[in-house]
Amino acid sequence: MGDCEAHLPSPPGSGPGLDPGPPQAPDHVASNRALWDAWSPKWVAMGRHAWASDDPDWGIWSVPERDVRALPPVDGRDVVELGCGTAYWSAWLARRGARVVGLDNSSKQLATARTLQQEHTLVFPLVHADAEHAPFRDQSFDLAISEYGAAIWCDPYRWIPEAARLLRPGGELVFLRNSILFSLCAPDAEEPAGDRLLRDYFGLHRLEWTDDGAVNFSLGVGPIIRLFRENGFEILDCIELQAPSGTPVAVGGNLARAPGAALSSVGEAPMSYAIVKFPEPREVFIDDQAQGSNLSATGRPRILFVNAGIHTFRLGGNDSDPASQQVDVAECPILDPFVGEFKKC
Numbered sequence: 001m002g003d004c005e006a007h008l009p010s011p012p013g014s015g016p017g018l019d020p021g022p023p024q025a026p027d028h029v030a031s032n033r034a035l036w037d038a039w040s041p042k043w044v045a046m047g048r049h050a051w052a053s054d055d056p057d058w059g060i061w062s063v064p065e066r067d068v069r070a071l072p073p074v075d076g077r078d079v080v081e082l083g084c085g086t087a088y089w090s091a092w093l094a095r096r097g098a099r100v101v102g103l104d105n106s107s108k109q110l111a112t113a114r115t116l117q118q119e120h121t122l123v124f125p126l127v128h129a130d131a132e133h134a135p136f137r138d139q140s141f142d143l144a145i146s147e148y149g150a151a152i153w154c155d156p157y158r159w160i161p162e163a164a165r166l167l168r169p170g171g172e173l174v175f176l177r178n179s180i181l182f183s184l185c186a187p188d189a190e191e192p193a194g195d196r197l198l199r200d201y202f203g204l205h206r207l208e209w210t211d212d213g214a215v216n217f218s219l220g221v222g223p224i225i226r227l228f229r230e231n232g233f234e235i236l237d238c239i240e241l242q243a244p245s246g247t248p249v250a251v252g253g254n255l256a257r258a259p260g261a262a263l264s265s266v267g268e269a270p271m272s273y274a275i276v277k278f279p280e281p282r283e284v285f286i287d288d289q290a291q292g293s294n295l296s297a298t299g300r301p302r303i304l305f306v307n308a309g310i311h312t313f314r315l316g317g318n319d320s321d322p323a324s325q326q327v328d329v330a331e332c333p334i335l336d337p338f339v340g341e342f343k344k345c
């Protein structure tokens with residue numbers, strides 16, 4: 001297991017092994033920290049409820065892990081939760097025999113986690129740090145997990161390379177993030193996502209919520225696949241969670257930030273659930289001569305990912321008429337992109 005000392009974030013791009021990624025305002029870690037410190041009292045009850053359960057589940061719809069089956073065996077494994085909040089996922093994994101470390105950017109969230117540890121007599125290391133610059137040695141963990149933590153609050157061009165650095169060969173990264181559709185259709189105000197595309201799919205990256213100043217991140221299908229592969233990850237699966245039938249189309253609450261509150265009027269918009277594995281070191285064979293075939297000259301399958309349709313969903317229209325810039329989601333089979341098939345190369 002790696003070092004677990006408290007650690008304040010370094011300036012972006014200065015940490016070991018980091019890809020600085022595209023230019024970013026360096027402020028999102030500090031501003032999100034202030035927000036989460038302020039919001040933390042609202043998350044105590046939810047954290048206490050989750051700690052009391054022993055049936056792990058995922059996301060705002062509490063889809064049971066026994067159905068999702070995203071996780072590898074964790075007994076005896078070194079696990080880090082990146083953006084653990086009140087650390088209920090860490091607790092669930094610790095009860096299953098993992099040597100777990102919870103990391104979070106908010107000292108107030110960690111204070112709640114510490115209280116809940118005392119209440120349940122279940123103590124594991126909690127580290128106050130930025131998941132984009134985690135204070136652990138290379139290859140310290142077998143599993144990195146994030147449920148709406150680093151997965152949405154950290155810049156993927158920083159935290160994905162960092163997760164790769166932290167994992168041992170053969171380790172796995174399992175994370176839950178919002179669906180891309182949500183990122184495109186969620187208004188800035190604290191309201192459910194609507195049935196209109198409010199943002200351009202292309203260039204999707206940093207999301208600034210003007211109502212409260214929160215900064216989230218989301219990447220489109222192509223960029224995130226490229227990012228995984230650039231960092232040595234092999235995509236094992238991409239599970240899209242669906243709201244259980246009967247989930248009310250509720251109002252009042254931003255899907256990303258009000259667990260349990262609202263189902264978007266977009267319908268049962270799935271939450272994207274990506275599971276990627278950090279493989280044993282291997283070579284990637286690319287054979288330009290093999291065009292037209294999905295086999296390289298070595299006989300190994302290459303990734304064949306046809307992402308039809310996205311290019312038809314650009315926001316267009318007349319600048320002076322915002323309504324003309326909106327595209328009916330009903331016309332946009334944008335839910336489909338993550339259903340691509342990923343093969344080992």
Ligand SMILES: C[S@@+](CC[C@H](N)C(=O)[O-])C[C@H]1O[C@@H](n2cnc3c(N)ncnc32)[C@H](O)[C@@H]1O
Pocket residue numbers: 029032033036043082083084085086087089103104105106109129130131132147148149150153154
């Ligand atoms: C929605 S909570 C996710 C935790 C837990 N699954 C939950 O739902 O309570 C988001 C957490 O991400 C943390 N976070 C935000 N930015 C972070 C960063 N740069 N590094 C680590 N954690 C971060 C926040 O402090 C917050 O506790």
